[in-house]
Amino acid sequence: MPQFLDTTDPAFDAGFAALLDAKREESADVDAAVRAILEDVRRRGDAALIELTARFDRVELTPDRLAFTAGEVDALCAEVSAEDRAALELAAERIRAYHARQMPEDAAFTDPEGATLGWRWRPVGAAGLYVPGGLASYPSSLLMNAVPARTAGVPRLAVAVPTPDGRANPLVMMAARIAGVDEIYRVGGAQAIAAFAYGTETIPAVDKITGPGNAYVAEAKRQVFGHVGIDMIAGPSEILVIADADNDPDWIALDLLSQAEHDASAQAVLITPDGALARAVAAAVEARLETLARRDVAGASWRDYGAVITVRDLEEAATLADRIAPEHLELCVAEPEALAGRIDNAGAMFLGPWTPEAIGDYVGGPNHVLPTARSARFSSGLSVLDFLKRTTTARLTPEAMRAIGPAAERIAEAEGLGAHAASVAARLGRLNG
Ligand SMILES: NC(=O)c1ccc[n+]([C@@H]2O[C@H](COP(=O)([O-])OP(=O)(O)OC[C@H]3O[C@@H](n4cnc5c(N)ncnc54)[C@H](O)[C@@H]3O)[C@@H](O)[C@H]2O)c1
Numbered sequence: 333m334p335q336f337l338d339t340t341d342p343a344f345d346a347g348f349a350a351l352l353d354a355k356r357e358e359s360a361d362v363d364a365a366v367r368a369i370l371e372d373v374r375r376r377g378d379a380a381l382i383e384l385t386a387r388f389d390r391v392e393l394t395p396d397r398l399a400f401t402a403g404e405v406d407a408l409c410a411e412v413s414a415e416d417r418a419a420l421e422l423a424a425e426r427i428r429a430y431h432a433r434q435m436p437e438d439a440a441f442t443d444p445e446g447a448t449l450g451w452r453w454r455p456v457g458a459a460g461l462y463v464p465g466g467l468a469s470y471p472s473s474l475l476m477n478a479v480p481a482r483t484a485g486v487p488r489l490a491v492a493v494p495t496p497d498g499r500a501n502p503l504v505m506m507a508a509r510i511a512g513v514d515e516i517y518r519v520g521g522a523q524a525i526a527a528f529a530y531g532t533e534t535i536p537a538v539d540k541i542t543g544p545g546n547a548y549v550a551e552a553k554r555q556v557f558g559h560v561g562i563d564m565i566a567g568p569s570e571i572l573v574i575a576d577a578d579n580d581p582d583w584i585a586l587d588l589l590s591q592a593e594h595d596a597s598a599q600a601v602l603i604t605p606d607g608a609l610a611r612a613v614a615a616a617v618e619a620r621l622e623t624l625a626r627r628d629v630a631g632a633s634w635r636d637y638g639a640v641i642t643v644r645d646l647e648e649a650a651t652l653a654d655r656i657a658p659e660h661l662e663l664c665v666a667e668p669e670a671l672a673g674r675i676d677n678a679g680a681m682f683l684g685p686w687t688p689e690a691i692g693d694y695v696g697g698p699n700h701v702l703p704t705a706r707s708a709r710f711s712s713g714l715s716v717l718d719f720l721k722r723t724t725t726a727r728l729t730p731e732a733m734r735a736i737g738p739a740a741e742r743i744a745e746a747e748g749l750g751a752h753a754a755s756v757a758a759r760l761g762r763l764n765g
């Protein structure tokens with residue numbers, strides 16, 4: 333059974349706080365395990381990567397088998413049906429069109445003092461794209477990583493994808509082909525993140541690691557941050573549905589289960605002002621769980637982390653949504669735009685009953701790599717900006733130096749930084765002398 337909460341209940345605050353604090357990723361254990369894995373790969377390179385892959389994915393590799401060969405990719409792509417290929421191509425094109433609009437422009441302007449200032453954008457040199465593959469396969473995540481990276485113009489793209497028991501997913505290979513990526517390694521988990529961050533004999537290090545994954549992948553990215561860039565914490569999936577009375581309970585139940593089925597650590601929450609809908613959705617989830625293929629995973633997530641919250645009104649729902657800061661927020665209400673305007677914290681919003689979150693996972697266009705664990709309070713979903721860096725530019729004329737240099741000299745002296753002050757003063761001296 334999920335947790336049932338009601339904002340009119342005096343115990344609500346404590347129950348809601350416990351929901352927000354739930355340690356879905358068993359933090360302490362994962363932290364320590366990941367630290368050991370990162371250190372091992374950093375010290376022993378390929379040898380550690382191969383041992384860890386044997387332990388966690390049950391695949392025996394050798395250094396020359398870490399990367400897929402072109403022939404292996406060809407053979408796997410040949411297994412993909414024309415219909416599946418067409419669906420991936422449609423998804424890729426919609427993702428490309430959406431992300432192309434995100435490309436920022438360089439800028440330069442001359443201010444009244446005569447300083448020409450600006451900024452320019454350049455892609456990172458190499459990006460490591462993580463594509464999850466432990467409990468399910470994610471060709472869609474390959475597209476969501478690689479298409480924006482290509483749009484940003486990243487010269488080297490490398491993919492890591494686990495192949496549990498040696499099974500490689502043909503659609504992942506086809507997605508790589510469609511996105512134009514041919515450097516693909518059969519490694520996953522924290523050990524793949526370590527290889528990208530530190531490099532091994534076979535896998536050259538990258539500058540930035542992006543992509544979603546389970547608690548081990550998310551924690552590994554957190555720990556290597558600083559040594560390399562990362563996009564965000566994109567861990568076990570989450571969905572919050574806010575629904576009014578006028579909804580089909582079965583649709584809402586399926587939307588909740590669509591994220592619960594990703595991982596036993598996933599979280600699905602319903603908030604509604606309608607008690608009857610709350611009960612009907614909870615019953616529909618139980619009914620759907622009986623026949624769902626992934627009922628073990630989805631049922632564990634719903635039982636351990638699921639919640640149904642009854643509120644006084646939609647205003648209260650919006651306030652709670654901001655505190656949850658969900659990865660995905662579905663607004664199944666009569667006026668979704670108005671409610672969306674009231675909410676600041678969410679990775680992605682889905683407005684109205686005809687926009688199930690699952691559309692966003694595949695073909696909507698916006699990215700499905702999104703911040704989890706309440707990190708939507710301060711970070712955003714993957715975009716072309718994650719694959720670019722901005723460099724500022726400044727050029728002063730002598731007149732500009734005369735106008736703004738004295739203030740710089742003064743502040744430098746106040747900070748006690750004599751070389752800074754002298755660096756400016758030397759130029760001012762030439763101008764004044
Ligand atoms: N937030 C997002 O944008 C987003 C998008 C897609 C998927 N996801 C999430 O990605 C995750 C995919 O998880 P997955 O498991 O299917 O694939 P995964 O590739 O993320 O994880 C599999 C790897 O985890 C490692 N691992 C598993 N158990 C371990 C243990 N006990 N100790 C150390 N390492 C261990 C193994 O190395 C294995 O290769 C799900 O949680 C899903 O919800 C999130």
Ligand SMILES: N[C@H](CO)Cc1c[nH]c[nH+]1
Pocket residue numbers: 470472473568569570591659693700701702
């Ligand atoms: N819902 C996931 C992000 O949390 C993305 C995904 C990929 N495939 C299916 N779903």
Ligand SMILES: [Zn+2]
Pocket residue numbers: 569590591594690693
């Ligand atoms: Zn999903």
